[in-house]
Amino acid sequence: MHISPENVEVLFGKGAELTIHKMLYQEGQYASQQTVTLVGPRKRIIPNLRILGPCRNLTQIELAFTDAVQLGIDVPVRMSGDIEGTPGAYIMGPKGFLEMKNGVIRAARHVHMSPSDAAFYKVKHLDTITLKVTAKGCTTRFDDLIVRVDPTFKLEVHMDTDEANACDLDHADKVELFKS
Ligand SMILES: [Zn+2]
Numbered sequence: 130m131h132i133s134p135e136n137v138e139v140l141f142g143k144g145a146e147l148t149i150h151k152m153l154y155q156e157g158q159y160a161s162q163q164t165v166t167l168v169g170p171r172k173r174i175i176p177n178l179r180i181l182g183p184c185r186n187l188t189q190i191e192l193a194f195t196d197a198v199q200l201g202i203d204v205p206v207r208m209s210g211d212i213e214g215t216p217g218a219y220i221m222g223p224k225g226f227l228e229m230k231n232g233v234i235r236a237a238r239h240v241h242m243s244p245s246d247a248a249f250y251k252v253k254h255l256d257t258i259t260l261k262v263t264a265k266g267c268t269t270r271f272d273d274l275i276v277r278v279d280p281t282f283k284l285e286v287h288m289d290t291d292e293a294n295a296c297d298l299d300h301a302d303k304v305e306l307f308k309s
Contacts, residue, residue: 140222
């Protein structure tokens, strides 16, 4: 979950702020100590949904498709931040309850890279690129990875747990990016 400062206060109480659990690979990004419970339309829940920090100006939930199906939410594939017309959800925190009108997405697979990485791969911001994961018995190609270029970015692919499990990423021998 990404969250606005106002919604942190709704869920965790007045004056509450995110605190760092673990730093992530991208500069300044972290998994916070704060978690919430998502309540879906069939009263099924996802407990211990982790909030990523720092705060953003909009609140958004990124689910793997398996989790969305289990909840009963028909979730669209979107780029982070593109949440118009997406489903909402009810979120329970320790100090309050948040009704999200929209913002539940399956995050579009993407790769973060610096301008020099982009030059190396001969791509620019918002191009697409292909990732090939070589793993015993389930070598898989992921097309349509969206390229995101920023001077602060380090080279890193972001995919969800469904995608990682499908190609047995944990036991993969090789990962390669190439122009589609
Ligand atoms: Zn990302």
